[in-house]
Amino acid sequence: MRQHISFYVGDTLHTLSNLPPEMTLLDWLRDQQNRAGTKEGCNEGDCGACTVLVGRLEQGALVWRAVNACIHMVWMLDGAQLLTVEDVRGADGQLHPVQQAMVDEHGSQCGFCTPGFVMSMVALSTRADLAELEGTLDGERIINEALAGNLCRCTGYAPIVRAMKKAAAYCAEHGEPISARTPELTARLRGLQDGKTVELRSPEGRVTLPASVDALASAYAQDPAAVLVAGGTDVGLWVTKRLRQLPHIIAVRTAQDLHKVHTRPDGALWIGAGVTYTEAMPHLVAHLPAAADTLRRIGSTQVRNAATVCGNIGNASPIGDGPPIFMAAGAQLHLRCGPEHRVVPLEAFFLEYGKQDIRPGEFIEGVLIPPLAQGSVCGVYKVSKRFDQDISAVLGAFVLLLAEDGTIEQARLAYGGMAGIPCRAKKAEAALVGQARTQATLLAAQAAIKEDFTPLSDMRASAWYRATVAANLLARLFDTGATGNPSNSQTLENWQEVAHG
Template sequence: MTDPTPRPIRFVHQGQIREVSGLPPTTTVLQWLREHAHCTGTKEGCAEGDCGACTVVVAEADPVSGELTRRTVNSCIQFLPTLDGKALLTVEDVTRSAGPGQLHPCQEALVACHGSQCGFCTPGFVMSLWHSYEAHETPLPRPALADALSGNLCRCTGYRPILDAGEQMYAAPRTTMDLAPIQSLLHQLNQTDAASLLYEGPNAAQAGKTQRFHAPRTLAELATLRAALPHARLLAGSTDVGLWVTKQFRDLGELIYLGRVAELRHLGRHVDAGGTTLEIGAGVALEDAWSALSEAIPALREVWLRFASPPVRHAGTMGGNVANGSPIGDSAPILLALNATVILRQGDSQRELPLSDFYLDYMKNAIQAGEFLQGIRVPVPGAADERFRAYKVSKRRDSDISAVCAGLWVKLDGDTVTEARLGWGGMAATARRARATEAALVGQPWNETTLRRAQAALATDFTPMTDLRASDRYRQRVAANLLERFWLETRPDAPLAADQIQVWPATR
């Protein structure tokens, strides 16, 4: 494979195609907006994708249908070259769409409901409200609206007037953005730049050095490129790697971006005699992956909604979350309990590995040089004798990192446990199954005596650490309590319904 000729980054912004060159590949979208495009409506708050002040909308055309997909993302951690072939929409575009001298209904509602005090977070709320307004013709129920705004933090106004505005913005005559000009420009752009992107710019971490950013378009190109550059940094949603630049000022070296490889965005369902399996490409957004999992396994809905925030789920990928291997990542413990496997590719060869064998040590996995994660296969539990639950415990309900996350699955023959898979996050250097606890369950009746033995075994499976999120004793106690809750919900005799053990879903 020969490298494509380096070219500028090209994307649609404010009704025209922008060309950008000469900037470091790790320049963030927010930096470009404020420092180069002089669009200062978008704010920088945390610079780590947590507060939502920098929220923008990225639009992308489906290569076949041309249909436009619009999603909120955090511009503070998105690298500018990831916009290539896409459209960038900001708070200035929302205001402009309302007409000269007018405010958009979501902005008018924020004013009328006193939804802004210091105003710093307001542009981010406007973008999330506008995204919801464009996607829904009638107001969302307030709990669903709160979920949609969970990636936007406000320190002074409080959320009630903002939620009021989210309902009231539908009272005015409906104003929707004309998407035809954006679609036309994106079509023009993608006809011109059908080949893969190679962008070169100065290395922000090493003066005088050049940094390259590759964005292959096909799986075959990616495999060849990865074989040629086995030590290059793979970049998916940038929701973790972006912080290595904005917080740690690290040199990322050569970058290979996975976001333009269509095959990695495949999300499908395979049904055979063995049951149903979800196949999730490594480039599938977290939002889409969790949505599909939640549809197939309703017990996952709450973990889906509490996994980070919509802007993070829109940008990040489940493949990236699994490959990253953080011991407090929420995907891995759930997937461990579901007996998921990972598909690893090197050149033209593939191998399938149980996720339980994938993690070797803290932030170390079984991926070999020149290899990459191509996808994840997840068997869907559905038999009458299977019991599955997922739990997340964190200090803050929305958009917070877990202290403990658990995926718990057992198979019963009558009232006897025949198989068990218990996946845990936050309890060890990697997400891991509790093998001793599983052994204490298998072959035993699913009753309180067995539960107590399993809780005792759980203390031998893990020696958790103490950090800012939780102490080791807290994690051990919470894990034991979650195991008990699982038994209470799934025991053969009088299992408890959800509204008997948790207030929040009953009020939503």
């Protein structure tokens, strides 16, 4: 057991033992370290003004991730290398290529957002495959995704995107200054990894950083009143917006055995509770191709770099994007309490608004998503006011299993935003099963959806809008639903013929 955390900020090693559990990285940087280059804008993960770079060893290799300092807690840095805008520079006292490109392309006016943009751009310029991406369509998409979590209200994005392209081209040819330090930074981070559980105590409370899932289970069983924090992208807002104090935090992501994400021999995808959306993304996209576009729209790069897939389930939000997708795919949740394990279908976990099937001291170990059966047709559609960085008004996730003759054998229709919990549209499913895929079937299922749900009106959408959109998304599935199983293109062709016929 260790009683302090250690991390580097720039080239300075910090060792801390006395820390209020919920202290945010942004407050610590600005108030205690005089690193005021990292700005406070929204203080809720939305604007990116506070973006910093966290370097960690992932499978032995140094990986940089941009995160929002305003909702990142200081203890999360144990064993890491932090870089703020004050640490960014080029070789021989020159500007970093990103900074130089921002100057050249006039990428800054009032400058408030600029440090945050620069950090997101530096994170992107450390990507090893930058040279291959340059000028490609994928490169364009990656730049837009990297900047979607940074808001600028005066310069406009065109000069900033131009600066990013220029910096990327420069770094692809001449190298990126931070990446040039990889061997040295990797070696010093290795020196910080001791695999120990950490217990931090201060007058304000304590933080437990369990090194393993067993240590986490034991700590939580001993104090079920403690708050579990994984990526903190939800819990961070309890602190910054509701000003909550958290006298005992138990970290989830420090348990190394919760970081597994892999496809099992039976084709099911396992995502451990420590796995972020960024880490899970390639696996999820391969497993559920129809969900790819929606998954990329969860939060922003900074949010997905911290947010875990299981935290998205654990928060039980009625408008979380992951749960309806996984529910439609038939996912199962693996829970653990002390030494006891149990497995529940994901849909049975959500009981009613604010109430889940979880006991004191019990936590999510991971989620298991079975492979889509051959003959499946899938559609996942997120409807929100903005394309990027917005919470869904309605999300529909659909998996239909088709018989050889195209009849619908099974239907799983899951929605977010339609009730107090993410849930299935059972009446609409019943209207589809056993039916041919005709306009009459669609109309019957759309009518049934109106019986399945009595949605609420709120600032995101009116009840009428939600009910109408939920029915229309089913029409979209009939029009554009894609096969979840590439070996089943014949079924897809049939599906499209009938849907358009």
